[in-house]
Amino acid sequence: PNDSIVKIINCNDFDYFKCVLFVTKNGMIKLTPVSEYNSRASKGVIAIKLREGDNVVDCFLSNNNERIMIASNSGYYNFYSLELNPVGRASIGVKAIGLKEGEHVIGATIISNSIEYSGILTINNNGRGKITKLEDFSSTSRGARGYVIQKIEEGESISAIQAIRADSTKVNVIAGNKLTSMAVSEIPSQGRVTSGVSLINAKGVNTNIYIIQE
Numbered sequence: 001p002n003d004s005i006v007k008i009i010n011c012n013d014f015d016y017f018k019c020v021l022f023v024t025k026n027g028m029i030k031l032t033p034v035s036e037y038n039s040r041a042s043k044g045v046i047a048i049k050l051r052e053g054d055n056v057v058d059c060f061l062s063n064n065n066e067r068i069m070i071a072s073n074s075g076y077y078n079f080y081s082l083e084l085n086p087v088g089r090a091s092i093g094v095k096a097i098g099l100k101e102g103e104h105v106i107g108a109t110i111i112s113n114s115i116e117y118s119g120i121l122t123i124n125n126n127g128r129g130k131i132t133k134l135e136d137f138s139s140t141s142r143g144a145r146g147y148v149i150q151k152i153e154e155g156e157s158i159s160a161i162q163a164i165r166a167d168s169t170k171v172n173v174i175a176g177n178k179l180t181s182m183a184v185s186e187i188p189s190q191g192r193v194t195s196g197v198s199l200i201n202a203k204g205v206n207t208n209i210y211i212i213q214e
Helices: 011-015
Strands: 019-024 028-033 056-062 067-072 076-081 105-111 117-124 128-132 158-165 170-175 178-183 209-213
Touching (some): 158 209
Antiparallel strands (some): 019 056
């Protein structure tokens, strides 16, 4: 009864990507071969084993040679190369990011070595956001709490993160039943420890914020 759809992945990419990568709210990460999900079961198959109180926040197709950036609601990020040991479907995985009491993962984004990026777009729960260049982010190690990704004030939290490709021209930001489209060039490029500018009026919207790039 508490199940919900997290993400829909294009199955055509299965010919290229070898694994499915999962990131959970409580900071776990797991990599499983795509072949383990080759099932026609109408009710689906178990994708990942979850501890009580945990849930999947994002998933990706991966070849286990990319970098991943994981963000917490408190404004911290962890950024490192994957290089995980693939495990079975019904496995919990390993610790992805260090979290303090009250913190949780809000999202993650994959950085491929074969793609050029404008930077990382982050948006807080009030709709303030900015793009920060990749070179401004220090590499960390799996399981670390990491460093500040965006400056937030008391009562604020980070709600969305997305690596923006250099060839992307437009970004759609969704908060509740609101959608705002803007050119990537209209989003300011700022350092890590800055708060950004208003991209969408999300005050009072008790929901996640989603980023779709074009």
